[in-house]
Amino acid sequence: MTHITAVIPLLNEEKLVSELINRVDANLKTINEDYKIILVDDGSSDLTWEVIKRESLVNNRISGIKFSRNYGHHFAITAGINNTDSDWVVVMDGDLQDRPEVIPDLYKKAQEGYDVVFVNRIHRKESRLYLLTQKIFYKILNLLSGLQFNSKQANFSIISRKVVDSHRQFNEQVRFYRSTIKWLGFNESSIEANHGERFFGKPSYTIRRRFKLAFDIIISFSERPLKFAVSLGLFLSFFAILFAIWIFFKAYNSEFSVLGWPSIMFSIFLTAGLNLTILGILGIYMGRIFNQVKERPLFIIEEKLNILD
Numbered sequence: 001m002t003h004i005t006a007v008i009p010l011l012n013e014e015k016l017v018s019e020l021i022n023r024v025d026a027n028l029k030t031i032n033e034d035y036k037i038i039l040v041d042d043g044s045s046d047l048t049w050e051v052i053k054r055e056s057l058v059n060n061r062i063s064g065i066k067f068s069r070n071y072g073h074h075f076a077i078t079a080g081i082n083n084t085d086s087d088w089v090v091v092m093d094g095d096l097q098d099r100p101e102v103i104p105d106l107y108k109k110a111q112e113g114y115d116v117v118f119v120n121r122i123h124r125k126e127s128r129l130y131l132l133t134q135k136i137f138y139k140i141l142n143l144l145s146g147l148q149f150n151s152k153q154a155n156f157s158i159i160s161r162k163v164v165d166s167h168r169q170f171n172e173q174v175r176f177y178r179s180t181i182k183w184l185g186f187n188e189s190s191i192e193a194n195h196g197e198r199f200f201g202k203p204s205y206t207i208r209r210r211f212k213l214a215f216d217i218i219i220s221f222s223e224r225p226l227k228f229a230v231s232l233g234l235f236l237s238f239f240a241i242l243f244a245i246w247i248f249f250k251a252y253n254s255e256f257s258v259l260g261w262p263s264i265m266f267s268i269f270l271t272a273g274l275n276l277t278i279l280g281i282l283g284i285y286m287g288r289i290f291n292q293v294k295e296r297p298l299f300i301i302e303e304k305l306n307i308l309d
Contacts, residue, residue: 003034004088004107007080009073010052011042013094017051021062023100024092031107038063038080038307039094043070049303056305064305071299074175077155079299081167083307090158091177098156099196106158106191115163115186118178119156121195149178153190157181173298174288225285229278236274240267 006024010017021037028035041049041064049066056062065079077091090106092098102119109117138151155177159167166184182188 002036002086003032004028004090005036005038005084005086006090006092006103007038007040007077007084008092008094009040009042009076009080010044010048010094011070011073011076012044012046012048014044014047014051016094016096017048018055020094020096020100021055021059023096024103025059025061027100027103030104036061036063036084036086038065038083040065040076040080041067042073042076043067053305060306062305063307064303065301065307066303068300068302072175073155074177075299077177078167078175079301081164083304084164086164087161088158089164092156093154097196098154099193102156102191102193103158105193106156109189109191110158110160112189113187114189115160116181116184116188117158118150118153118188118190120150120152120190120192121154121156122152122192123194148182150190153178160186162186171295171298173296175298225281229281233274233278236270240270 006028008020008024013020017039021039024037028037039052039062041052049064052062052064052066056064063083065076065083067076067079073093081089081091088107088110090103092100092103098119106117106119135151138149142148159181163181163184163186166186167180170180
């Protein structure tokens with residue numbers, strides 16, 4: 001069993017792998033000589049895996065996992081965590097915006113008695129518009145999911161062995177590292193650190209993928225959409241009663257040229273829209289249940305380097 005391992009998912013990052021390894025390696029050495037770096041290739045279409053193989057021949061502390069295709073960022077994190085045997089695991093993104101120089105600070109904070117320590121990113125390089133929309137995004141996400149996500153936090157964190165063991169018990173088809181860790185409820189803290197600049201290229205996480213992830217989190221970790229559907233139904237029913245009373249008085253005073261038309265049209269559109277909305281929400285939950293009960297593997301690993309099964 002090693003003392004500390006860094007788990008890093010990668011997607012089309014061939015031009016920064018060597019720089020990433022050098023910086024992570026240098027900072028893990030300051031903590032303990034007993035360490036490993038696990039790089040997970042999430043179905044890259046470039047030479048990322050070839051660079052990982054080359055680096056693993058030079059440094060036997062480098063381990064690699066290659067997916068058969070692209071499964072997603074959080075599945076790659078899961079694969080890395082599932083293949084660790086360390087007392088402590090650092091989870092970080094591979095674009096160097098999560099600065100490896102922060103790893104010793106994470107470890108030091110964890111030694112104060114915390115099982116989970118996240119990094120709060122400060123002095124971020126994104127535009128003000130991006131940061132504003134992100135805050136709005138997280139407020140909506142917190143409201144609908146019932147979870148409390150900090151917009152300053154991403155995946156950059158350190159977790160203890162017992163958190164790793166608990167994380168491995170999850171087999172949900174929808175994966176989100178941060179929500180799973182928070183759901184576990186272990187003793188948690190955070191540190192602040194400057195956010196780095198991307199070393200090369202553009203982020204693979206587009207706005208569309210972020211909203212899809214948020215939707216998955218809401219459906220997978222909360223019943224609030226179902227409760228919202230019930231509340232909407234009650235509200236519209238109450239509104240329909242008020243409208244029916246209004247129609248009654250209008251009809252009584254003969255203010256409609258065609259009696260019954262407004263109330264019929266209103267009731268048709270109201271009930272149809274309400275039913276479709278509620279059925280849609282129920283259908284989404286049923287679809288997730290269907291995918292879960294099929295019990296397909298979360299991912300397929302095509303190749304491993306320096307990892308014992």
